Amino acid sequence: MNLMEYQGKELFRRSGIPVPRSQHCTTPDDVAAFIEKNPGKWVVKAQVLMGGRGKAGKIKFASSADEGRKVAQEIMATPMPPNRQNPNGEPIKSLLVEETLDVALEAYCAISVDRTTKKPAIIVTKFGGMDVEEVHEKHPESFSTFFVDTAIGYSPFIGRKLAFSTDLDAGYRKQFPAIVAGMYDLFFKYGAKLVEINPLILTKDGRVIAADAKVELDDDALFRHPEFKEWQTVLPLDEDESLATDAGLGIRNFRRFGGTVGTMANGAGLAMGTMDAVKNAGGEIANFLDVGGGANAERVRKCYELVVNHTNAKVFFINIFGGITRGDEVAKGIVEALNTTKSRKIPLVIRLTGTNEEEGRRILADAGMTPVETMDEGAKRAVELAAASA
Amino acid sequence: MSIFLDKNSKVFVQGITGAEGSYHTGRMLAYGTNIVGGVTPGKGGQKTEHGLPVFNTVEECVAATGATHQCIFVPPAGAADALFEAYEAGVRFSVCITEGVPVHDMLRVVGATPGMRIIGPNCPGLISPGKSSIGIMPGHIFKEGNVGLISRSGTLTYEVVDGLTRAGLGQSTCVGIGGDPIIGTTFVDCLREFKNDPQTKAIVVCGEIGGSDEEDAAAFIKEHLAGTPIVAFIGGRNAPPGKSLGHAGAIISGGFGTPESKINAFRAAGVPVADRPSEIPKMLAERMAATV
Numbered sequence: 001m002n003l004m005e006y007q008g009k010e011l012f013r014r015s016g017i018p019v020p021r022s023q024h025c026t027t028p029d030d031v032a033a034f035i036e037k038n039p040g041k042w043v044v045k046a047q048v049l050m051g052g053r054g055k056a057g058k059i060k061f062a063s064s065a066d067e068g069r070k071v072a073q074e075i076m077a078t079p080m081p082p083n084r085q086n087p088n089g090e091p092i093k094s095l096l097v098e099e100t101l102d103v104a105l106e107a108y109c110a111i112s113v114d115r116t117t118k119k120p121a122i123i124v125t126k127f128g129g130m131d132v133e134e135v136h137e138k139h140p141e142s143f144s145t146f147f148v149d150t151a152i153g154y155s156p157f158i159g160r161k162l163a164f165s166t167d168l169d170a171g172y173r174k175q176f177p178a179i180v181a182g183m184y185d186l187f188f189k190y191g192a193k194l195v196e197i198n199p200l201i202l203t204k205d206g207r208v209i210a211a212d213a214k215v216e217l218d219d220d221a222l223f224r225h226p227e228f229k230e231w232q233t234v235l236p237l238d239e240d241e242s243l244a245t246d247a248g249l250g251i252r253n254f255r256r257f258g259g260t261v262g263t264m265a266n267g268a269g270l271a272m273g274t275m276d277a278v279k280n281a282g283g284e285i286a287n288f289l290d291v292g293g294g295a296n297a298e299r300v301r302k303c304y305e306l307v308v309n310h311t312n313a314k315v316f317f318i319n320i321f322g323g324i325t326r327g328d329e330v331a332k333g334i335v336e337a338l339n340t341t342k343s344r345k346i347p348l349v350i351r352l353t354g355t356n357e358e359e360g361r362r363i364l365a366d367a368g369m370t371p372v373e374t375m376d377e378g379a380k381r382a383v384e385l386a387a388a389s390a
Numbered sequence: 391m392s393i394f395l396d397k398n399s400k401v402f403v404q405g406i407t408g409a410e411g412s413y414h415t416g417r418m419l420a421y422g423t424n425i426v427g428g429v430t431p432g433k434g435g436q437k438t439e440h441g442l443p444v445f446n447t448v449e450e451c452v453a454a455t456g457a458t459h460q461c462i463f464v465p466p467a468g469a470a471d472a473l474f475e476a477y478e479a480g481v482r483f484s485v486c487i488t489e490g491v492p493v494h495d496m497l498r499v500v501g502a503t504p505g506m507r508i509i510g511p512n513c514p515g516l517i518s519p520g521k522s523s524i525g526i527m528p529g530h531i532f533k534e535g536n537v538g539l540i541s542r543s544g545t546l547t548y549e550v551v552d553g554l555t556r557a558g559l560g561q562s563t564c565v566g567i568g569g570d571p572i573i574g575t576t577f578v579d580c581l582r583e584f585k586n587d588p589q590t591k592a593i594v595v596c597g598e599i600g601g602s603d604e605e606d607a608a609a610f611i612k613e614h615l616a617g618t619p620i621v622a623f624i625g626g627r628n629a630p631p632g633k634s635l636g637h638a639g640a641i642i643s644g645g646f647g648t649p650e651s652k653i654n655a656f657r658a659a660g661v662p663v664a665d666r667p668s669e670i671p672k673m674l675a676e677r678m679a680a681t682v
Binding site for chain 2: 113115116118119120149150151188191193218220221223224265266267268269270272273276277280293321322323324325353354355357374375376
């Protein structure tokens with residue numbers, strides 16, 4: 001679960017990380033009222049999960065209540081423009097009105113989980129304020145990383161060491177170890193996967209302030225922090241994701257590609273392997289579908305209807321290799337789907353092996369279906385059937 | 391030999407009376423796994439439907455049965471606790487099947503259990519064919535032999551094993567290491583064991599996109615397993631475009647994680663990369679024939 005800037009900054013505040021003075025507003029009138037009461041130069045920032053707010057014109061300045069209302073209206077008038085990952089863009093539902101800072105320098109600091117060392121990693125570079133991947137390309141030598149021993153936890157020497165090794169300006173040094181301490185505290189207390197400050201600003205009057213906040217919480221740990229449920233922002237789903245949700249699947253378990261061979265497998269690895277097999281057999285893939293582990297009869301029926309009703313499939317290749325998924329349950333689902341569905345019927349090619357495959361095959365045989373033996377054989381048969389019905 | 395697990399390994403199941411725990415205990419017993427009991431707090435003194443003794447604590451279970459290998463089927467919130475309880479009771483081998491364990495729980499576990507070999511979490515377990523199986527892998531597709539197999543994916547592993555078995559290439563041990571950000575045992579940990587295992591004559595590495603485990607494995611192979619017949623496979627090469635991974639993660643691992651990076655790393659280590667699972671048996675057999 002990714003947090004918006006104002007949510008991340010609220011956690012920063014609770015953890016003692018300095019952030020700019022700000023007010024979270026949901027309407028242009030709120031913005032105007034706040035500036036009316038607090039005269040000065042303010043920056044108004046769209047609160048969204050998508051990146052690229054500045055380029056999209058969703059960050060604007062205001063020096064009066066009227067100007068605040070006007071820029072707020074402009075920002076909220078249109079959603080964030082779409083990109084490849086978010087083809088529907090993102091509506092702007094709220095704004096953060098924040099004090100403007102006299103920036104002297106911008107640095108970068110993040111804490112993440114490192115798979116290789118199995119430790120929290122603290123990453124620092126003195127080049128902040130731009131895309132961190134771009135910095136990594138231009139100045140790879142500027143990064144310093146410290147892997148924290150979880151038995152010891154964070155200690156201020158780590159912050160000092162990082163500040164010296166990445167050559168942070170002397171102006172940062174006094175406050176930096178305490179800021180990293182706050183980040184580490186937040187990282188651990190809330191089970192975060194990422195805590196990122198970009199940029200970490202040194203102001204001309206010598207303050208060190210987190211000008212932006214990026215926090216990703218671990219979905220698997222949210223049961224310990226039910227208070228964050230109300231913060232959860234669901235980006236608008238694209239059509240494939242909506243269909244997946246309606247069928248009781250995860251949003252990433254289904255995607256359409258326009259071809260004529262429908263596919264379904266258990267496990268993302270096998271589902272991708274099944275698509276590869278169809279491609280290798282010369283077919284065009286209608287969809288990716290991972291039915292998940294432990295699929296039961298009901299789920300299988302829903303997936304059947306999903307593929308038959310919402311893709312261009314002329315044939316449906318079901319590839320199940322049972323581990324925690326039981327072959328008999330899947331077979332029951334297939335038979336039940338065919339018996340109860342009001343959807344059109346298309347030829348099925350079924351490969352069913354692994355856990356309880358014998359019961360599964362018997363159930364299919366009783367219903368007049370014969371499964372194929374291997375994935376490649378199934379792919380070949382499915383491609384032939386698709387071609388024949390074209 | 392085989393690695394990590396053999397016929398004599400005494401296994402206990404944590405969460406043995408739950409639906410999944412009970413079902414897969416039955417399947418492991420049917421395979422020949424030496425399961426000596428299980429743990430479900432509050433049900434100590436009872437017998438399972440398989441006739442196995444149930445204990446309230448790991449300590450009692452270990453004291454009464456001499457169990458050495460833990461298999462965990464508890465819900466995500468209790469997985470780290472189960473691992474700590476086993477560690478405290480002197481158990482030094484555990485397989486955690488549970489999916490959805492919080493990342494920070496695993497950070498704490500791996501930092502506080504030195505000397506404990508943990509497989510998973512979020513994994514299908516491991517099997518030494520003809521000897522023993524811990525986890526949820528379908529035993530009948532495996533065959534005892536000389537090929538060691540390590541994989542990050544579950545069902546794709548079965549696909550690869552099925553092909554090997556049909557081609558007459560049996561397996562020494564197959565380990566599903568799991569796909570979570572923090573796992574107890576990596577490819578390199580398994581390769582180190584295979585290197586010292588007299589039964590293992592060849593190895594298949596089934597990787598996936600993301601992370602840098604495959605690059606690490608390739609580097610280890612180059613250094614320590616240069617003469618061994620090895621074939622690799624990278625799943626997810628045609629993966630549907632997903633949401634991007636955390637920026638910081640990509641920076642730490644130095645830009646690793648793409649399929650190209652993994653394929654290049656293996657090729658640089660002299661390891662051929664199969665385009666599809668069905669090619670693996672032939673590629674491996676050719677390399678095994680060449681080294682005899």
